Amino acid sequence: MSTNSSALTVLQSVFGYDHFRGAQTEIIDEVLDGRNALVLMPTGGGKSLCYQIPSIIRPGVGVIISPLIALMQDQVDALQQLGVRAGFINSSLSSEDYSQVMRALRQGELDLLYLAPERLNQPGTLDMLAGLSIALFAIDEAHCVSQWGHDFRADYLQLSVLQQRFPQIPRIALTATADAATRHEIIERLGLHDARQFVTGFDRPNIQYRITQKRNPRQQLLQFLRQEHSGDAGIIYCLSRRKTEETALWLQQQGFSALPYHAGLSAAQRLEHQQRFLRDDSVIVVATIAFGMGIDKPDVRFIVHLDLPKSIESYYQETGRAGRDGEPATAWMVYGLQDVIKLRQMMDGSQGNEQFKRLERVRLDAMLGLCEITSCRRQALREYFGEQAPDTCGNCDACLNPAPTWDGTEAAQKALSCVYRTGQRFGVAYLIEVLGGVESERVLHNGHHRVTTFGIGSDIDKAQWQSVYRQLVARGYLGVDHASYGGLYLSERARPVLRGEETVLLRIDVQEVSTRSGRGKRHDQNMLPEDKRLWEALRQCRKRLAEEFDVPPYVIFHDATLLDMVQLRPLNAQQLLAVNGVGQGKLDKYGDAFLRIINEHELDMV
Known part of the structure; x- marks a missing residue:
């Protein structure tokens, strides 16, 4: 049997899917052939199959490094419901359960073993693994290795030990979130220089x-x-x-x-x-x-x-x-603007070194750019x-609802000038008072009723001035001073605006309207009444079984599988196997319950 046919057989018989998606076939072939891989695939794109199927097919146990202990139980539950021999080792296990997993490991009765990086790095764990037949190592959420990333985990830095102690075992690193710099860091820290890279795209069109x-x-x-x-x-x-x-x-x-x-x-x-x-x-x-x-x-x-x-x-x-x-x-x-100020204050006041702070500011600026x-x-x-x-x-x-823009150059010049004239140490609320010509106690106390920018912005209301300042901060014309509790100061980018050398187009803040179209509606919102009744009956059946087996409902079947049942109306076991997401294991466990509901529904419709 060829590699592809072996993998496809497991996909269909165990997981209940007809075909692979995107680069899954190539990735699985790479690992089945004993080679390393770096996989960047969007959440929901099917990353887990890329190591689960090779773990089932290759001799030995696939060791999965996963950062969240709390989720291992659910991941293993889902695999066990499919009939896959899976287990985990973490601090939540009782001594009896731990002994049971260890016994299964030594007897070669597990296809997948989930470990937290902290557990893997213990000398006893590495020695234990050295005595086993290992199918592969999968490092999930591999972006956690990046010291400059958003989910850094120190224990991920020690995972280079896998290359050192198990050089012949294929390693697959997977993540949904990594820019080019983070991908380079993953390769360096995990020793994946020879790994083929699979970057399958970042789009989630749904x-x-x-x-x-x-x-x-x-x-x-x-x-x-x-x-x-x-x-x-x-x-x-x-x-x-x-x-x-x-x-x-x-x-x-x-x-x-x-x-x-x-x-x-x-x-x-x-x-x-x-x-x-x-x-x-x-x-x-x-x-x-x-x-x-x-x-x-x-x-x-x-x-x-x-x-x-x-x-x-x-x-x-x-x-x-x-x-x-x-x-x-x-x-x-x-x-809003306070979000920007608060995050910049947190970054400036962090314990990181200057390089770390600079990278954090660059990332925040990119986020603000996306917003504006x-x-x-x-x-x-x-x-x-x-x-x-x-x-x-x-x-x-x-x-769906494009934001209009306006030429905010003059307003930007007034806003920036007011920051400068008041000493580059005050927050937005105070600056708007000065621009609006408000003779408040603090404006009078500071003598800012005498500056040239006092009252020059009275033609614009408070909400619009807040929008102007938010966008000027977001685009880097103004900085936020941590030491002065949110005071604004001019950046180098402000100079050409003040000199009249740069035009500033600003968004017009409009009231948001719902932009959900037919494309944005859930499947159950477009159903005929009779289909809706069957859909709800199938969901109730799933809920009862989930409670009986003490697992989340989606471990029984995903919504997409129930939707297929509504559309295909399978009346026997062979027809139910044709439903996307129904494999032999789930057919044996749950098939009768769902077939009974579908058959009863069809009789009611006659």
Whole structure:
């Protein structure tokens, strides 16, 4: 049997899929032939199959290095439901369970073993692995090796030991988020100079990207959820622990099933909230960035950022947790000038060296650029990662509802001059008072009612001046002074504007309107009534089985598989095997239950 036919047989019989997608075949062949690989594939693109299938086919056990202990259980549960011999070793195991896994390993009864990098780096673990037959090493979330990246994990730096101690074992490093510099660092630190690189693209066409200005963020969020994602599962990211708690409580008061998640909660609370999110259909998690890396839940329908992410890498990684099933999803963000000021203050006050701070500022500037552009968001995202993209995508706010612009050169000159005339040490609220000619106590106290910029901006309202300053900061004309608690100062970029040598086009901040089109609607919103009844019956069956087997519902079947059942109406085991996502293992475990519902539905329709 050829390599391709072996892999295809496993894909069909174990995982229940008819064909490979994109570069999966080439990647799997590379590893099956014993060669190293670096795989950059978008979240939901099928990275896990690239090491799971070779682990099943090659002699020995595939060792998977995964950064999140909390998710290993779900990953192993999902594989075991398929009939794959998988296990994990981490600190959550009881001594009895640990002994059971070790016994299975020594007896050659596991195809995949999941380990955290901290566990792998223990001398006892490496010695134990040296005595086993190893099929491959897979380093998941490989961008964690980058010291300048957004998810750096110190223990990933020690993974070069795999090359040193196991030079003959193929290694595959996988990530969804790595620019060219991060890819180079992965290669250097993991010793993958001879590895073939598979960069399969960064586009997630099912995600609709939308970014708008903060006005009343809670009301904006409430409108977004009620109008577009009522009853959907989603993640809301906030910058601080306090804000996650307050937002979750407020959403509960509005009738949503919302849970906070941050590093300040106990391990038991975090696990409970994560399990509820994974196993229930309509839970919203309000989280800091401590939540989500590696989340396998396929039916996350929206990602919200109530605060500005500090880099495009972070934004792409976090938004990539939406719509892993390929169905429509939304990445929605509100941001304002205070977000920019707060992040820049945090960066300037960090313990990192100057090189680290400089790179952090560069990344933040790129994120701000994404927020302020008037052209296609998706194009900007893809080109940031070095990928060519068309000028328009048809599924972001800039394409669906283009932002108008205005010649803000004169306003920019007034705003910048006011910063200079007042000493380059005051924040936006104060500067707007001076521009508006407000004789407040502090303006009079500082004598700024006598500067030439006092009152020259009274023709523009406060909200528009806030927009002007936000965009000037975002584009680098103004800097934020950490020492003066958010005071603004002129950068070198401001000089040609003040001299009249540069035109400044600014966005007109408009009220956001819902941009969800037919392309943005979920499959169940377009169903005929009889199809909807079957869909709901299948989902209830899935929920009962998930509770019975104590696994998340998507481990039983993904939404896409249930949708296939609705469309194909299989009436026997052979027909059910033709449904995408139904392999022999799941047919044996669950087939009768789902076939009974479909047959009953068909009888009712006669």
